[in-house]
Amino acid sequence: MNILVCIKRVPDVGSKFRLTDDGQAIDTTSLGFTISPHEECAVEEAISIIEKMGGNATVLTLGPADTEEQLKDSLARGMTDAILLESDQPEWDPRQTAQAIIETVKSEEAKNGPFDLLMFGSESADSGNAQIGIRVAHGLDRPIICGLKNLMVTDSGIIGKRDIPNGMEIYETTLPAVVTIKEGINLPRYPSLRGRIKAKKKEVVHFAPNQIPLQMEMIQLKHPDEQKKEVEMLGEGASAAPEVVNIFKQLKLLK
Amino acid sequence: MILAIIEHDRGLISPYSLQLLTYAHELAKGDSTNVKAVVIGNNVQVLTSELRKYSSDGIIIIEDERLENFNAEAWAGSIIQLAESKEPSIIMAAATDKGNEVLAHVGARLDLPMSAYTSAIQGGAEKKITRLRWGSSLLEETVLQGKPLLITIALNLVKAVEISGEVPIIEEFQVELSDKAFRVKLTGREEDADSGTSLTSASIVIGGGRGVGSADGFSVLEALAECIDGAVGGSRVATNNGWIPHTKQVGLTGNRIAPKLYIACGISGAVQHLVGCKGAKKIMVINNDPQAPFFTKADYGVIGDLHEILPAITQELKKNQN
Numbered sequence: 001m002n003i004l005v006c007i008k009r010v011p012d013v014g015s016k017f018r019l020t021d022d023g024q025a026i027d028t029t030s031l032g033f034t035i036s037p038h039e040e041c042a043v044e045e046a047i048s049i050i051e052k053m054g055g056n057a058t059v060l061t062l063g064p065a066d067t068e069e070q071l072k073d074s075l076a077r078g079m080t081d082a083i084l085l086e087s088d089q090p091e092w093d094p095r096q097t098a099q100a101i102i103e104t105v106k107s108e109e110a111k112n113g114p115f116d117l118l119m120f121g122s123e124s125a126d127s128g129n130a131q132i133g134i135r136v137a138h139g140l141d142r143p144i145i146c147g148l149k150n151l152m153v154t155d156s157g158i159i160g161k162r163d164i165p166n167g168m169e170i171y172e173t174t175l176p177a178v179v180t181i182k183e184g185i186n187l188p189r190y191p192s193l194r195g196r197i198k199a200k201k202k203e204v205v206h207f208a209p210n211q212i213p214l215q216m217e218m219i220q221l222k223h224p225d226e227q228k229k230e231v232e233m234l235g236e237g238a239s240a241a242p243e244v245v246n247i248f249k250q251l252k253l254l255k
Numbered sequence: 256m257i258l259a260i261i262e263h264d265r266g267l268i269s270p271y272s273l274q275l276l277t278y279a280h281e282l283a284k285g286d287s288t289n290v291k292a293v294v295i296g297n298n299v300q301v302l303t304s305e306l307r308k309y310s311s312d313g314i315i316i317i318e319d320e321r322l323e324n325f326n327a328e329a330w331a332g333s334i335i336q337l338a339e340s341k342e343p344s345i346i347m348a349a350a351t352d353k354g355n356e357v358l359a360h361v362g363a364r365l366d367l368p369m370s371a372y373t374s375a376i377q378g379g380a381e382k383k384i385t386r387l388r389w390g391s392s393l394l395e396e397t398v399l400q401g402k403p404l405l406i407t408i409a410l411n412l413v414k415a416v417e418i419s420g421e422v423p424i425i426e427e428f429q430v431e432l433s434d435k436a437f438r439v440k441l442t443g444r445e446e447d448a449d450s451g452t453s454l455t456s457a458s459i460v461i462g463g464g465r466g467v468g469s470a471d472g473f474s475v476l477e478a479l480a481e482c483i484d485g486a487v488g489g490s491r492v493a494t495n496n497g498w499i500p501h502t503k504q505v506g507l508t509g510n511r512i513a514p515k516l517y518i519a520c521g522i523s524g525a526v527q528h529l530v531g532c533k534g535a536k537k538i539m540v541i542n543n544d545p546q547a548p549f550f551t552k553a554d555y556g557v558i559g560d561l562h563e564i565l566p567a568i569t570q571e572l573k574k575n576q577n
Binding site: 170 | 370560
């Protein structure tokens, strides 16, 4: 099985966003970065597939040079290869990102043979555009199943389950195919120390992607209006329990 | 013309699609255009009796035997053929998983941009839109190009409102779908077996985070939940550590809850978690760190160790019941 997983690097935000003065981005000067959650699960899923079936699992991302950190992290978990589409500009619109991935997949497949499975997160934690995987599937003319919480891969096809209200739907298609993954499909492993040492020695392949013209031009980021809240402190420790129960009564929560 | 794509499953229309119709009618009034509700499926005529309560301008039915089950690629193919004939200015859907998926397929096929989770659309020649980022904790203002504009509308922006008066015209539209549009097949369904009080419908939800410390640590949350008929959930830290299953996660990549009271225990209050619980009417925070940012978003606060406080509350409740 030959798998490609596309991930996004997102800031590890705490309890508040600080925006840059021009309102074009989140001020990340004091923030760390992680792999966006759905993609982290896609990485885990790919590793567990090649552990069972053998093969290669390549991780790819588009972003600044620092994004190598998330690729190395993926290699440390068990991905076999890594590709960075390096760009100084952090915000590409979804069409631009998808087109850069499509071109890379085509050139990689011409060199190394086809990917059986392309995996994406169902949407990134930060911009939440929810469309890159679908655009890539169309660009490569492959079937796509979205939002998977369960995936079974055989030599010829895939069976995937997705959430619907009060249940799940089961979908099938043939390989090669594209899937988008949702958190909850698995519990991602942490990179082992041995994995980290191995990853250090592995090379991340850098490409300079082509950027097609922009069609979604961001003006600025903004904080939503928020109601200010006054917190009523009910006390400290176990002695606050009667006050808490009083609140339950006030809110008419007790039968 | 605005085309509003209606989501439905086995004879039931998604409540978010009804919200969408209300939103679209409001928008159309300002732009002096009209709204057509688009229903794609097999034997979907029956849905029009419900839909006509929310649409005054018209309903378009697209039927094909092969559309018995949801199929994003075939839905997109149908919408594209309809759009070629009707030349709408906007195609919109509710920003559900399937709504986003179908419009992304349309965008990919037509090589047009698509704005997901849109919360505001301004008039004018160049469409300035506002969309939600980080599950609504941040807003993005963007100029969206495209003819038609492809937009999914954030959920719960408006309440669905019935329209009285005019009876909408119901029109059937024929599409030609290739076999390729059906290369992904829905082959089955599973119903949830979960019998406990559901996180998304409970009046009281008790959530646990890093401060709970272990899977066993959740027993004090469970004990209180049982006593007040509540549901137990947790932050991403709790689900990523395997203390509780992912289905119990409250947050950006988990459940959005709207209980009367949310009791957050040992949770610091990261934005990804707040997104999941901002629908709660009241929030009570229990944390041993008085500086925990969550206190600034709370209605009630208790400082201290949740492992002592929760059993004390449970005991107090039992005392009251006797």
